[in-house]
Amino acid sequence: xxxxxxxxxxxxxxxxxxxxxxxxxxxxxxxxxxxxxxxxxxxxxxxxxxxxxxxxxxxxxxxxxxxxxxxxxxxxxxxxxxxxxxxxxxxxxxxxxxxxxxxxxxxxxxxxxxxxxxxxxxxxxxxxxxxxxxxxxxxxxxxxxxxxxxxxxxxxxxxxxxxxxxxxxxxxxxxxxxxxxxxxxxx
Numbered sequence: 259x260x261x262x263x264x265x266x267x268x269x270x271x272x273x274x275x276x277x278x279x280x281x282x283x284x285x286x287x288x289x290x291x292x293x294x295x296x297x298x299x300x301x302x303x304x305x306x307x308x309x310x311x312x313x314x315x316x317x318x319x320x321x322x323x324x325x326x327x328x329x330x331x332x333x334x335x336x337x338x339x340x341x342x343x344x345x346x347x348x349x350x351x352x353x354x355x356x357x358x359x360x361x362x363x364x365x366x367x368x369x370x371x372x373x374x375x376x377x378x379x380x381x382x383x384x385x386x387x388x389x390x391x392x393x394x395x396x397x398x399x400x401x402x403x404x405x406x407x408x409x410x411x412x413x414x415x416x417x418x419x420x421x422x423x424x425x426x427x428x429x430x431x432x433x434x435x436x437x438x439x440x441x442x443x444x445x
Contacts, residue, residue, distance in 0.1 A: 264282075264285040265285070265288075265289070267285070269286070269289075269331065269332040269333065270327050270332070272285045272286050272289070272332075273286070273322065273325055273327065273332050276319075276322050277322055277323055277325070280319060280322070283318075283319050283322060286318075286332070286336075287315055290333070290336055291311065291315070293401065293402070294311050294314055294315070294336065294337070294340045295307055295308070295311045296401060297337065297340055297344075297397065297398070297400075297401035298310040298311050298314070298340060298343070298344055298347075300397050300400055300401070301344050301348065301382075301397055302344060302347050302348070306347045307347075309347060310340065310343040310344050310346070310347045311340070311343075313343040313346065313347075314336070314339045314340040314342075314343040317339050317342075317343065318335075318336055318339050321339070330410040331407065331410060333403070333407055334403070334407040334408075334410035334411040335410075335411075337398060337401065337403060337407070337411045338411045338412075338413075341394060341397075341398075341411065344397075380434065381434070384430050384433040384434050385397070385430070387429075387433055388426055388429055388430070391412070391422060392422060392423075392425060392426035392429065393426075394412060395408060395412065395419060395422045395423045395426055396423070396426050396427075396430070398411060398412070399423060405419055405420060405423075408423075
């Protein structure tokens with residue numbers, strides 16, 4: 259029988275390895291660092307997202323011995339830690355006014371960059387108008403978590419998360435609806 263590479267092992271096995279030897283945590287880090295960074299970057303500036311990502315993984319490493327797979331999956335547990343790191347960062351920093359990554363891309367024309375920045379900022383402003391639990395469900399969904407993983411990360415039932423997501427999307431549609439769309443023309 260050939261030995262599996264760490265990248266091929268399930269999370270539960272990697273967690274067990276990391277609980278026995280903290281240096282094995284690097285395999286979990288490698289598997290999730292890009293996903294966690296993208297989740298953090300949805301809500302923070304690139305620099306703040308890097309900081310939050312680092313804090314999330316440091317906190318996860320510190321708490322790995324207390325992780326209990328019976329209570330839920332590692333991925334949802336890690337996103338819950340990342341969410342807390344994002345909240346800590348937002349207490350210290352405000353959202354970016356300009357997406358500096360979009361400005362640095364020479365392949366995108368100036369007009370496209372301005373439109374993309376404006377759309378992103380409009381969406382972020384709209385999401386910030388939602389109640390905190392609706393903001394969290396939207397950000398977790400944008401991070402590609404499943405409904406079950408979101409429920410686990412938020413400590414709610416899957417049905418409650420689906421209802422929360424439905425209300426959040428409905429509210430976002432209302433917020434983002436163009437002004438005057440329902441107005442009649444002058445006679």
